[in-house]
Amino acid sequence: MRITARFKIARAELLNFNFDISAESITAIFGVSGCGKTSLLRAIAGLEKHAGSKLQVGNETWQDDNVFLAPHQRAIGYVFQESSLFEHLTVKENIEYGYKRTDEAARKFSLEKIISLLELQTLLNRKPTLLSGGERQRVAIARALAASPKLLLMDEPLSSLDQAKKDELLPYIENLNKEMNIPIIYVSHSNEEIARLADQLIFIEDAVVKASGPISELLTRSDLSLAHRRQAESLIFAEVETYDESFQLNYLSSDLGTFIVPGEKFHTGRKIRLRLAAQDISITLEAQKNTSILNIFPAIIDELHAEDKALLTVRLLINKFPVLAKITLKSADNLKLEKGKAVFAQIKSVAVLA
Amino acid sequence: MFSPADLTAFFLTLKLAFVTTLILLILGTPLAWFLARSRWRFKFFLEALVALPLVLPPTVLGFYLLLMLGNNGPLGYFMQSIGAEPLAFSFTGLVIGSVFYSIPFVVQPLQDAFNNIGQRPLEAAAMLGASPLDRFITVALPLARQGFLTATVLGFAHTLGEFGVVLMIGGNIPGETKVLSIAIYEHVEALEYANAHLLSASLVLLSFLMLIAVYALNGRFKVIRL
16 A cells, blocks of 8 residues: 655744655664654544645545545554553443444454464453553554554554563564454654564654665665664564474574574574674685684675774675664774675674564 | 411522523533634633623623613614514523623633543544544543533523622512512512522522532532632
């Protein structure tokens, strides 16, 4: 579903948010706190009206100079930062609220399916005040889904929860997209959440949408500040192939080639995201034989960017796939690195995301 | 116990309070909603107007109502021209007076209750496909139910104790305008202290019981603000 937007949001400075994305899976709106992420989400929902804006969702125009669809006329589910459940209704009545207001023909999911997906069976007759923070957000998600939205908007749904509750809720959100096949636009300022969930990014900086597109591409684009952060990273999509019982190693096929991840056996065929911190990647001129590092790939140097007088960001192409490495200027000088040079990338450690 | 005349006054008072509260709830709900939701610049003007009966001597309110409702007043003249009974010195006139007299006691708790709901539950309802009227009925009203309880009891109790306005526009026609407070006043004038006692004590008891009910059911409610 194509979403074309042009929002002019008048705040202390004028925010110009233009983007054109194909929202199929999870798209994250990413930017520092206060950059206008929530305003953008509210504008998409129609909760805020900004003159001169335009919004096209699929083949429907939701807003332009002549049209403004009221929030209740937009087929959108909205999960707020705090769950905002209806305190006077039970969990079940909360979930049914939007369901009852959806035409039978437009209903995409049964209540049973939603309730079981979010595992709310035992909570149905409770009032929201008796739920924990994580439970409340699960109910809020179920309630939004029950109205069969075409698009689900989530405004930092995990930010009010502690880490344990976050970890508990994340799999539900991942499943949502897979099981319900519903496009999600997700607002967050957490690197972890975004690396784990997002397939696409809408990256906001300096009051504009700097770029939008596939996350692994945006994270490694040298013209964006994302690649120049201290915690710059690359994201690799991989699939579990085999397991070496004797050494307890998982072999994964990825865009880069075969990846080896130590530890417990992953389910074969499972899709996994690998997060490579730029600081954990080093560069050698020859393939090291006598090293403890397992993941070594031939790479081509694509770009070099000095961050300061000591550090350098190197954009490598491994199997044509971009990966960032952070090294010292001195090392770059020693190795005489330059664009187009063939090298080897050694990946010291990797974070496995669901 | 009560003399037949006192009983009549007692039931007339209850009837007046009931009718007044009902009208105030019907008219006050949209007004309170508007005051709670609107971002109109001159909203404070309306709020001050609503609060006015709190500070005005009831006789002042009654005096102007008398001018409005009397045969020479605009409303009185209008009633005459359509061949209806004049409003001054009638039960209907009393109801009109009481509505003005008790307006802040109903509108302010409702406005507070609507304010306390906040924007969020209504936005959530909108995103679930509820139209503005739908979300008012299914979300705002139930969430403001404590405010309605407060408004109902305060409006009712305050109307029970009305004196000055009635004195000005009602007089003391038994069964029509002679309410409890007037009856008490007359007993005192006639030095019938025992009768005055009985009526006064029952009014105290009734009002106290209603307020106890409100405070017991509403932990955190504000009676009135200025």
